[in-house]
Amino acid sequence: MTGSRNDLEIGYDVPAAVGDALKSIQTPALVIDLNAFERNVERMRCHVESMNVRLRAHAKTHKSADIALFQIAKGGACGVCCQKVSEAEALVREGVLDILVSNQVTGPLKIARLARLAGRARIIVCVDDAANVAALSNAAQSAGSTIEVLVEIDCGARRCGVQPGAPAADLARSIAASPNLVFSGLQAYHGSAQHIVDPAERRTAIAAAIEMTRDTLRLLAELGLECAIVGGAGTGSFDMEGGSGVYNELQCGSYIFMDADYGRIRDDSGGVVGGFEHALFVLTSVMSKTTPTRVVCDAGLKALAVDSGLPLIFDRPGITYVAANDEHGKIDDPGNLLAIDDRLFLVPGHCDPTCNLYDWFVGVRDGKVEALWPVTARGKLY
Numbered sequence: 001m002t003g004s005r006n007d008l009e010i011g012y013d014v015p016a017a018v019g020d021a022l023k024s025i026q027t028p029a030l031v032i033d034l035n036a037f038e039r040n041v042e043r044m045r046c047h048v049e050s051m052n053v054r055l056r057a058h059a060k061t062h063k064s065a066d067i068a069l070f071q072i073a074k075g076g077a078c079g080v081c082c083q084k085v086s087e088a089e090a091l092v093r094e095g096v097l098d099i100l101v102s103n104q105v106t107g108p109l110k111i112a113r114l115a116r117l118a119g120r121a122r123i124i125v126c127v128d129d130a131a132n133v134a135a136l137s138n139a140a141q142s143a144g145s146t147i148e149v150l151v152e153i154d155c156g157a158r159r160c161g162v163q164p165g166a167p168a169a170d171l172a173r174s175i176a177a178s179p180n181l182v183f184s185g186l187q188a189y190h191g192s193a194q195h196i197v198d199p200a201e202r203r204t205a206i207a208a209a210i211e212m213t214r215d216t217l218r219l220l221a222e223l224g225l226e227c228a229i230v231g232g233a234g235t236g237s238f239d240m241e242g243g244s245g246v247y248n249e250l251q252c253g254s255y256i257f258m259d260a261d262y263g264r265i266r267d268d269s270g271g272v273v274g275g276f277e278h279a280l281f282v283l284t285s286v287m288s289k290t291t292p293t294r295v296v297c298d299a300g301l302k303a304l305a306v307d308s309g310l311p312l313i314f315d316r317p318g319i320t321y322v323a324a325n326d327e328h329g330k331i332d333d334p335g336n337l338l339a340i341d342d343r344l345f346l347v348p349g350h351c352d353p354t355c356n357l358y359d360w361f362v363g364v365r366d367g368k369v370e371a372l373w374p375v376t377a378r379g380k381l382y
Helices: 034-051 065-074 085-093 108-117 130-143 166-176 191-195 199-222 238-242 351-355
Strands: 029-033 054-058 077-082 098-104 122-127 147-152 181-187 229-232 280-291 294-297 320-324 329-332 343-347 360-365 368-374
Touching: 029 034, 034 054, 034 065, 034 238, 034 360, 054 065, 065 077, 065 085, 065 368, 077 085, 085 098, 085 108, 098 229, 108 122, 108 130, 122 130, 130 147, 130 166, 130 181, 147 166, 166 181, 166 199, 181 199, 191 199, 199 229, 199 238, 280 351
Parallel strands: 029 360, 054 077, 077 098, 098 122, 122 147, 147 181, 181 229
Antiparallel strands: 029 280, 280 294, 280 343, 294 329, 320 329, 360 368
């Protein structure tokens, strides 16, 4: 994997240059260990191949066209998921042409943009409301495009989604009867189950979701409605949905990076689910040391998402990140091991919102900068 943006001025536009050593990267910086990243991509490719299902990798994790295209070219992905229309627009502009907006799109302007985008790429969207179906159909007719639609069912997350069974079937019939829309299947994603640490409890939650999905598919088949896509699953439970014989398209995202939260999710043998490894880090520098056992680094709340907990310090036992302020991170150093300008790799608690804080990924291999990738859809929230 290679990339070069040496036309940009270091220090103003980018945090490093291709060929730089780690010590030359300006901090805080969003760093990818390319060796670990590529191993994660290959592991997931092998997993989905062995289960005979498709991977529609979730791009909300990285918001990067470079990474999305790599997942399609090398990682077995048939396309990607996005969460917002503007996110999808940014990726389509860079050549990602098979996108599921795995979310509801409402409001006249957003729906009109989605319909126009469907004239440039394969666009799929989720619905859980009949009025939304009508609005999508009208917009697609006006744009002269066709939008594929999935009925989203609430299979346990209690977030979006119509109830499984008859309510889902009624909505599917409405889609199938609507001009310029294609009913393409079901969205059955149980997001909160991804983060259940105990594998037995996680399996119970996913088993219930699988059964709801199976029952809904049975009813749709009786009505003559086929589901080309039965989608859902994520990094924490992909093996369960993927091995169910019900799902045919998995929507894993964080597997490429493995944040601290997903690193706590274990399989039945006690290993990390899927065998994935940490590949995304916030590289930070020690900027202050006024006592022997406490230092301050330059990565705080504006450099790290902490909704899933504070970051872990990678490969430095005995040193702990203990508090975050806007521009500062406090680190306990009981062994008095750190000095000013020492570099530390932080594993963020939650990779998705952390990536949205940065303009660039700095791809590093064997201690050297190999690639600089823009965070293509950073800030695309509408």
